[in-house]
Amino acid sequence: MSERIGILHATVDGQTTKICNEIVKTLKEKNVDVQLFSIDTFTSNISDFDKLVIASSIRYGVHDKEIIAFINKNKAELDTIKTAFFSVNLVARKPEKSTPETNPYVVKFFKTIDWKPTITEVFAGMLDYKKYKPFDRIMIQFIMWITKGPTDKNTKIEYTNWEKVKTFA
Numbered sequence: 342m343s344e345r346i347g348i349l350h351a352t353v354d355g356q357t358t359k360i361c362n363e364i365v366k367t368l369k370e371k372n373v374d375v376q377l378f379s380i381d382t383f384t385s386n387i388s389d390f391d392k393l394v395i396a397s398s399i400r401y402g403v404h405d406k407e408i409i410a411f412i413n414k415n416k417a418e419l420d421t422i423k424t425a426f427f428s429v430n431l432v433a434r435k436p437e438k439s440t441p442e443t444n445p446y447v448v449k450f451f452k453t454i455d456w457k458p459t460i461t462e463v464f465a466g467m468l469d470y471k472k473y474k475p476f477d478r479i480m481i482q483f484i485m486w487i488t489k490g491p492t493d494k495n496t497k498i499e500y501t502n503w504e505k506v507k508t509f510a
Contacts (some may be wrong), residue, residue, distance in 0.1 A: 343374050345356035345389065351380040351405030355500075356467040357398040357429045358508055364394070367510035380407045387415055394421045394452070395458070398432035398466065399446050401480070409454065416456050425460040427509065431481075433498040435463040462509050464502035 346368060352358045361377055368375045378385070387393060395412065397404040412419065420485045433439045441461040443445045451457070468491065470478050482492045491498065 343372070344391035345374065345450045346373055346375045346392045346394065347379045347385065347387075347390040348375065348394040348396065349380055349383050349408075349411070350377070351397050352429075353410045354467070354469065354472055356501065357396050357465075360427075360429060360464055360501060361394075361396055363503065363506050364510040366506050372408060373411060377487045379465070380405065387422065390422065392425070393419065393490075394425040394431065395429070396427050399428060399432075402444070402446060402449075404450055412454060412456050419456060419458075423460075424458040425462070425509075426458040427462040427464060429464050429466045429501075431466050431468055431485075433463045433502065434468075435488075435489070439463060439465065439502075448461075452491065460509075462505075464509075465502065467499045467501065469497045470494045471497065502504075 348361050349469065350357050350361045352412070364376050365397065374487050395408060397408040404495060428444065430444070430446050432446060433444055438444050441463050444463045447461065447463050468485070470482070472495050473481060
């Protein structure tokens with residue numbers, strides 16, 4: 342009987358889903374039984390899986406509220422299986438902030454939650470100003486200006502390191 346892996350994710354602009362789909366593809370190439378779920382459609386039991394991957398994007402410095410609630414509600418059961426967590430954020434575009442130990446959002450996340458996954462990772466996301474609603478675009482441009490990132494409203498840059506994603510898978 343092969344092991345079953347579930348991947349549970351939350352995304353704002355779709356990059357976390359894209360990363361999850363690449364992980365699913367990589368695992369299926371290795372004949373792994375893997376299922377992908379959005380946090381708002383997950384109805385399975387954690388015990389249905391041998392391993393569970395939880396993924397969340399960041400918006401305004403905070404991971405998805407539903408992901409946090411899921412972890413808090415299911416911590417005891419999560420602790421009975423192997424788990425992984427990864428964060429997708431634009432701060433990770435900087436090499437010095439691209440590890441779980443150096444990414445401020447991941448560090449802050451684990452200070453506010455009583456859960457330690459088996460594996461933790463962080464991936465840089467995508468910056469696509471044309472995709473954002475006006476308020477979000479202005480706020481993200483401001484954050485980028487503060488962090489010395491691109492602010493041109495036509496900017497579209499995918500910072501995700503796909504080799505790192507495959508290695509994680």
